Amino acid sequence: MTKPKVAVIGTGGTIASQGLHPLDTQDYASSGRPILTADELVAGVPDLARVAEVIAVPFTAIPSTAIGWAEWRALVAKIVELEAQHPDLAGVVVTHGTATLEETAYLLSLTLPTDLPVVVTGAQRPFTGLSSDAAMNLVAAVRVAGDPASRGLGVLVVLNDEVHAAREVTKTSTGRLQTFRSPDVGVLGHVDADRISHWRRPTRLLPVAGRFDILGQERAPRVDVVYSVAGGDGVAVHAFLAAGAAGLVAAGLAPGFVTPAERTAMAEAIVHGCAVVLSSRAGSGRTFPTRRYGEEGFINADNLNPQKARILLMLALTRTRDRAEIAGLFRTA
Template structure:
């Protein structure tokens, strides 16, 4: 018998949403002392998932998101593409992910996926075993969004706490609170309420399936490091990153995108040696503009990207070109 519900692939990577603690009151120690359940067990635990979708479990990882990095992003992209090719009837994808690096995985996929189906990343702030866990409702809402025609064409999405966010804009803002994921400058795309999915705006920069790097084949990401500015910062960490082989540097500068005098000398030296430098800010929100000094120094303005997202964009750009002007144009249009 054919289900009338949308068929949605659910990829498990682990994270809090897949975690089981030793006590229902444990909302803090489970990362080190609990266990990660495979995706099929999580779907069996959240029986309401099958009331809103026909889920297809796809195992990938069972780890905390602190263990997920660039090599995993590339493999996850390949898995999504391969699954979409094998299962053309899929309405969408849900990726269960830890919240620590969820925004980074989502942004990479938003820039590189080339499938028409909606892809939603979802996590939780409390493990699935906890009293008052948000894992179940977040999973159900993610399935509703991934299977809805209303979400098509919005790029990769992040769904938690009844909110729908664009992968480009969303950041984690709180360690334990359930409203941790926010799009600080532009707001959520929409909400998931009891009466349905409500979309209020659409992202305008290029996004999946027509993102800046959706046509890339094999992706090899060069090393890019992030350096945070602070009062009295010198060149120590900048020089260390260069010595470690970084081809690009992201400065998480003092708001609105400034560095100390010693850092300024070090970044100018890095640019002169052929290393691409992007100026961001350590502030939680706001844009780094293309001011005169940055242009004359050959440093790229990081726009409104967080340092961690600028790192991803710069790494992908460097996989294509070393030309600073071209990379600056990529930042301006993404």
């Protein structure tokens, strides 16, 4: 039986990190040892050859705290290039640090001009750690990327033997292995030893033709997140506007409100052309439309968490400043 051809793009992160010894599973970033390249990571998991023909693709190996717009554009370009170079490519795996993994996965799902299976994976323990999840997560991700049933599901996130939709998954624990979860809707499937079980398909996917083209966008519109707390006075809103924010996302008090002072500052920002999206710091659930916020021009994030609402608003602002059009994207993307 012919094995699927899967490309592995290594961007760094814990999955490719090395501690000083097997018990160094917490402060390994201070070890001084280099982050493994894609070639080294793939070579370190020889059993990958049992499940796929793997192509290791070099990329900048960095902590995911350092990843942003430039790296996202480069990833999109690299995946487009790989698909053109390898017509028989079954899928792509992106190895990534877990800190911003969900943001990269969601951005890729909104921007990749292809239905080629793309899977983002990472690890909670470094590659050298005792009982590291790095190797098994990589194998599982390659298996999912190479599975024909993964085509058309959008960008997927695979860790801890679970398959998640990029839009829905979030990191919920700093250190536990089961950190990635989809709070409102659950997993798409499981990666078991005998097969990959897909239980459902995501419904909130932009069609390929409707996705955002960021390759010509050298800089992203500035969008900042305002974290709402009791007594919040709106100073952060004014500071972000002074820094040039074209959009703001409120990590609001559940179910999606902000303090009176923050609301006043944000309403003023809307009058002056800034797009403001109401999300929630709760971690799950929709923010519901209300008459008073709607009349002032606020946009609801639906059930996107603040960091993902920021991604969608950044992309939306590359295309339009029309409030109704942006609101429509938050209902469908």
